[in-house]
Amino acid sequence: MGLSVRLVVRTLSELCITVGTVIVLFVVHVMFWTGIKADSATAAQVDLLRRAWVDQPLPPATKAPEATGTLTPQPYAAGKGIAVMYIPRLGEDWEWPVLEGTAPATLKKGLGHYASTARLGATGNFAVAGHRRTYGDPFKDFPSLRPGDAVVLTDGATWYTYRIERKPYRTVPTDTGVIDPVPRPLRKNAAGFDGPGRYLTLTTCEPEWGSSHRLIVWAHLDATQPVTQGKPPSLTG
Amino acid sequence: MYGWIWRHLPGNAWVRGVISLVLVLAVVYALFQYVFPWAEPLLPFNDVTVDA
Numbered sequence: 001m002g003l004s005v006r007l008v009v010r011t012l013s014e015l016c017i018t019v020g021t022v023i024v025l026f027v028v029h030v031m032f033w034t035g036i037k038a039d040s041a042t043a044a045q046v047d048l049l050r051r052a053w054v055d056q057p058l059p060p061a062t063k064a065p066e067a068t069g070t071l072t073p074q075p076y077a078a079g080k081g082i083a084v085m086y087i088p089r090l091g092e093d094w095e096w097p098v099l100e101g102t103a104p105a106t107l108k109k110g111l112g113h114y115a116s117t118a119r120l121g122a123t124g125n126f127a128v129a130g131h132r133r134t135y136g137d138p139f140k141d142f143p144s145l146r147p148g149d150a151v152v153l154t155d156g157a158t159w160y161t162y163r164i165e166r167k168p169y170r171t172v173p174t175d176t177g178v179i180d181p182v183p184r185p186l187r188k189n190a191a192g193f194d195g196p197g198r199y200l201t202l203t204t205c206e207p208e209w210g211s212s213h214r215l216i217v218w219a220h221l222d223a224t225q226p227v228t229q230g231k232p233p234s235l236t237g
Numbered sequence: 238m239y240g241w242i243w244r245h246l247p248g249n250a251w252v253r254g255v256i257s258l259v260l261v262l263a264v265v266y267a268l269f270q271y272v273f274p275w276a277e278p279l280l281p282f283n284d285v286t287v288d289a
Binding site: 010011014015022025026029030033034102104107112114129130131132133134139171173174175176178179203204205209210211214216 | 238239240265268269273276277278280281282283284285286287288
């Protein structure tokens with residue numbers, strides 16, 4: 001009798017210790033291991049893009065990118081890289097690939113372009129989602145974004161500089177109007193756009209470790225220049 | 238539980254120690270490679286998009 005009680009208590013204790021260890025390991029996985037995996041995955045994606053760009057014909061330097069419309073652009077392929085994004089406010093070496101689509105597997109390798117939204121630099125809304133936490137924490141400092149901050153992207157041929165309009169807008173996950181061609185959030189005038197234009201939307205989760213809300217910033221296309229002219233001033237300044 | 242495993246491992250204490258270490262590493266590997274990637278989307282950190 002005494003022996004079997006001891007056996008039950010010991011087995012229970014061992015189970016509790018085991019479960020506790022697994023939980024600690026899971027936290028290590030979420031907080032550190034996903035970041036380590038994302039570091040190499042995003043670096044590989046940026047590398048793939050740069051290699052593809054080496055073989056890509058450049059548009060004539062004298063023409064604005066919209067004037068090269070005679071070259072029908074390739075449609076974006078799901079899960080494949082389409083551009084590299086830089087946001088100086090989030091760090092000098094903040095550099096993330098933007099991949100096509102917002103599937104969970106895609107967002108582990110970089111930022112995700114909402115497939116239903118406009119192409120980079122085009123009229124409409126180029127909308128991009130990214131992790132606030134885990135998988136490299138790309139948008140950890142999202143709340144520090146301010147009006148006038150540059151969001152710079154390149155597709156290998158052109159540098160696109162977008163300017164952020166307003167401080168981040170906090171909304172609910174069902175507020176899909178934020179990625180409309182002319183953003184129409186639930187709170188009227190939160191975006192402040194009243195007509196068609198070349199816009200950009202960034203979305204991430206809010207609060208940092210939760211999913212009850214989303215944080216949104218909008219930007220408009222401010223300048224473009226061919227890559228042959230070097231980096232735009234907002235990156236070199 | 239662990240005592241039962243220990244008693245059923247072959248060899249002397251050293252061999253059992255090495256086998257135990259290998260077993261622990263195999264379990265940790267399986268957790269990181271298969272179990273955690275499966276469990277992680279069930280938590281809210283992946284919800285970064287707006288959708289209906």
